[in-house]
Amino acid sequence: MNIHDIAKLSGYSAATVSRVINCRKYVSDDAKLAVQKVIKEYDYVPNDVARDLSKGKTHNIGVVMPHTKHPYYTGIINGIMDAAFPAGYRIVLLPSMYNADIEMNYLNRLRRKAYDAIIFTSHGVSLDDLVNYQAYGSIVCCHDPGNYKISAAYTERIASYLAAFKWAKKQSVHDVAIFLSRDFTLSATSQLTRKAFIEVFGHIPTNDLLRTGVVTYEEGYKSARSLYENKKYPDMIFANGDDIAAGARQFYLDNNLPIPLLIGQENQLSGQLLRLPTIDHNFHEIGKLAFELALENKTRQVSVESKFILRDQKSCPDN
Amino acid sequence: MNIHDIAKLSGYSAATVSRVINCRKYVSDDAKLAVQKVIKEYDYVPNDVARDLSKGKTHNIGVVMPHTKHPYYTGIINGIMDAAFPAGYRIVLLPSMYNADIEMNYLNRLRRKAYDAIIFTSHGVSLDDLVNYQAYGSIVCCHDPGNYKISAAYTERIASYLAAFKWAKKQSVHDVAIFLSRDFTLSATSQLTRKAFIEVFGHIPTNDLLRTGVVTYEEGYKSARSLYENKKYPDMIFANGDDIAAGARQFYLDNNLPIPLLIGQENQLSGQLLRLPTIDHNFHEIGKLAFELALENKTRQVSVESKFILRDQKSCPDN
DNA sequence: GTGAAAGCGCTAACAT
DNA sequence: ATGTTAGCGCTTTCAC
Numbered sequence: 001m002n003i004h005d006i007a008k009l010s011g012y013s014a015a016t017v018s019r020v021i022n023c024r025k026y027v028s029d030d031a032k033l034a035v036q037k038v039i040k041e042y043d044y045v046p047n048d049v050a051r052d053l054s055k056g057k058t059h060n061i062g063v064v065m066p067h068t069k070h071p072y073y074t075g076i077i078n079g080i081m082d083a084a085f086p087a088g089y090r091i092v093l094l095p096s097m098y099n100a101d102i103e104m105n106y107l108n109r110l111r112r113k114a115y116d117a118i119i120f121t122s123h124g125v126s127l128d129d130l131v132n133y134q135a136y137g138s139i140v141c142c143h144d145p146g147n148y149k150i151s152a153a154y155t156e157r158i159a160s161y162l163a164a165f166k167w168a169k170k171q172s173v174h175d176v177a178i179f180l181s182r183d184f185t186l187s188a189t190s191q192l193t194r195k196a197f198i199e200v201f202g203h204i205p206t207n208d209l210l211r212t213g214v215v216t217y218e219e220g221y222k223s224a225r226s227l228y229e230n231k232k233y234p235d236m237i238f239a240n241g242d243d244i245a246a247g248a249r250q251f252y253l254d255n256n257l258p259i260p261l262l263i264g265q266e267n268q269l270s271g272q273l274l275r276l277p278t279i280d281h282n283f284h285e286i287g288k289l290a291f292e293l294a295l296e297n298k299t300r301q302v303s304v305e306s307k308f309i310l311r312d313q314k315s316c317p318d319n
Numbered sequence: 320m321n322i323h324d325i326a327k328l329s330g331y332s333a334a335t336v337s338r339v340i341n342c343r344k345y346v347s348d349d350a351k352l353a354v355q356k357v358i359k360e361y362d363y364v365p366n367d368v369a370r371d372l373s374k375g376k377t378h379n380i381g382v383v384m385p386h387t388k389h390p391y392y393t394g395i396i397n398g399i400m401d402a403a404f405p406a407g408y409r410i411v412l413l414p415s416m417y418n419a420d421i422e423m424n425y426l427n428r429l430r431r432k433a434y435d436a437i438i439f440t441s442h443g444v445s446l447d448d449l450v451n452y453q454a455y456g457s458i459v460c461c462h463d464p465g466n467y468k469i470s471a472a473y474t475e476r477i478a479s480y481l482a483a484f485k486w487a488k489k490q491s492v493h494d495v496a497i498f499l500s501r502d503f504t505l506s507a508t509s510q511l512t513r514k515a516f517i518e519v520f521g522h523i524p525t526n527d528l529l530r531t532g533v534v535t536y537e538e539g540y541k542s543a544r545s546l547y548e549n550k551k552y553p554d555m556i557f558a559n560g561d562d563i564a565a566g567a568r569q570f571y572l573d574n575n576l577p578i579p580l581l582i583g584q585e586n587q588l589s590g591q592l593l594r595l596p597t598i599d600h601n602f603h604e605i606g607k608l609a610f611e612l613a614l615e616n617k618t619r620q621v622s623v624e625s626k627f628i629l630r631d632q633k634s635c636p637d638n
Numbered sequence: 639g640t641g642a643a644a645g646c647g648c649t650a651a652c653a654t
Numbered sequence: 655a656t657g658t659t660a661g662c663g664c665t666t667t668c669a670c
Contacts, residue, residue, distance in 0.1 A: 002663050013641040018665060026639055048431040049377060050663035053368045053646050060411070068397050078387050081414055091412045092379070093396075095404055113647095114367040217588055246592055269536055269589055273565055321647050332657045337649060345655055369647035373662050432663095645666080653658075 062115040079287020111136035117294035153289035160306035161196035177234035220247025236261040242271025398606020430455040436613035472608035479625035480515035496553035539566025555580040561590030
């Protein structure tokens with residue numbers, strides 16, 4: 001049952017049926033009624049794929065993310081969804097596991113018109129590739145792209161990193177351990193952490209106190225243990241997530257060791273529970289902005305400031 | 320630039336080009352080379368929407384969920400994704416906010432061939448509607464559908480609820496507060512909780528100790544306060560999530576009150592941190608199963624047992 | 639207002 | 655092996 005069948009059955013043409021379906025002008029009441037009657041009678045609905053093909057638009061936005069374990073990604077995705085829904089767009093989840101080949105595959109699907117636009121919450125492919133593929137559709141990334149001509153929505157983190165390290169310094173810590181998702185060399189965010197650290201402490205982060213590839217609570221726990229086993233006793237840990245800081249804390253607790261000063265990130269529930277200092281990177285807002293950029297046809301960058309959050313040790317979590 | 324252009328430029332027909340693109344048999348090496356040369360030269364890629372239209376298949380699975388705040392939904396979605404990716408299917412996120420009209424809209428999109436199948440992680444529309452719409456595509460729900468003829472992947476919760484309440488009884492608790500997402504009358508899960516409670520304690524749950532509409536940490540906190548303000552002092556709280564139990568706990572801590580025995584659900588990070596007893600409903604597994612059912616063309620139900628988890632108060636979170 | 643016809647771009651059955 | 659042709663189902667221009 002397609003639009004031509006309805007046309008025949010109603011005695012009008014496919015064009016007129018199309019007009020009725022899409023509530024366009026230039027269709028007589030007679031025609032409208034006749035067509036609607038047949039549509040109702042045969043319980044007809046138009047085919048969305050055919051429509052998309054004809055229009056050259058799918059209203060689908062691909063969202064590439066390496067995994068969903070980290071709140072960074074769920075936060076951004078929620079932000080994107082909250083903006084996409086009222087605009088009549090759908091989100092297609094594209095898991096990449098940091099694999100550049102898989103990401104290239106998604107970029108090619110953009111070329112093939114499977115998505116109107118694609119948002120990279122993070123990416124393994126080069127920015128050059130991303131820039132090149134803009135010829136085939138709107139592309140948005142979620143970090144500062146520097147001088148690359150590409151749309152981006154991201155958090156301006158440096159001020160909050162500086163604030164966090166300055167506060168730490170004021171607590172007179174000396175041996176700062178740093179837990180990261182990815183190495184300084186691989187990640188702009190990690191580089192920024194390093195830069196802020198150097199600016200505040202006047203020297204580069206100690207390699208022995210550095211742990212990378214840390215993403216979950218368990219990995220935080222293990223990283224703390226690894227420090228201990230290597231006879232490293234930091235008086236502070238700067239973690240890339242409250243969950244991770246919580247994991248580290250648990251290691252010290254389980255072994256009756258003094259707990260170093262902890263700073264988390266992402267303002268997660270675990271941080272609220274433990275009242276950890278944290279840095280909120282406003283991912284939800286980033287998601288919303290990323291979606292808006294995805295619909296624009298000019299490239300543009302927007303940023304939001306991260307916030308360093310210190311909590312009282314004794315106040316209520318709500319009013 | 321479409322398949323016909325490539326056909327002309329290569330001196331072969333569109334059919335042959337199609338064969339080359341899709342690596343089918345019955346194409347000579349000459350033809351293959353010639354076509355590939357032109358494809359490369361003009362940087363041609365086929366259009367996915369046209370292909371989908373022609374094949375009548377999109378490889379897109381719609382996943383309806385009310386919101387993403389609760390780990391139930393993120394857990395299921397991760398499970399679905401983990402199964403969908405290797406199978407070459409994509410997940411389209413369909414937020415419903417428990418709104419039946421929005422859900423009907425998604426069901427209609429299934430009719431319109433926008434998705435090959437649709438998974439309801441939860442639904443506001445009636446099971447009758449869901450059953451009826453199966454005529455237009457594969458539909459899977461994520462709870463026990465009873466006698467309705469529809470595919471479903473869900474957790475068998477009753478045994479774990481009984482185990483939890485029995486354990487609680489052994490700790491000789493008397494006044495048990497229950498926190499739920501939705502009222503007994505609205506939710507099958509809530510009814511099951513009630514049933515298990517009655518079976519173990521021999522009487523219905525006290526209304527004064529019941530709180531519904533509780534979904535987040537903050538709401539757990541507030542619910543605990545509401546109990547206190549109403550001069551209710553339960554010696555145990557059975558919460559619908561570890562986060563929620565954690566929120567309640569925080570209220571008692573903040574006010575220097577004795578903390579009731581707590582049982583959470585979902586085996587969340589907060590529960591691990593606080594070493595709460597919890598019930599793991601295996602959502603990831605449910606997601607995987609739901610995806611598999613979505614691809615089948617017969618209706619079938621599969622279930623997984625929930626697990627009641629008691630933790631030592633002093634052991635390590637990992638080996 | 640209405641309809642014919644030309645897209646949108648690919649696939650597949652059938653001939654040769 | 656290869657081409658022809660008829661779909662897949664909707665939109666839109668242009669002529670009347």
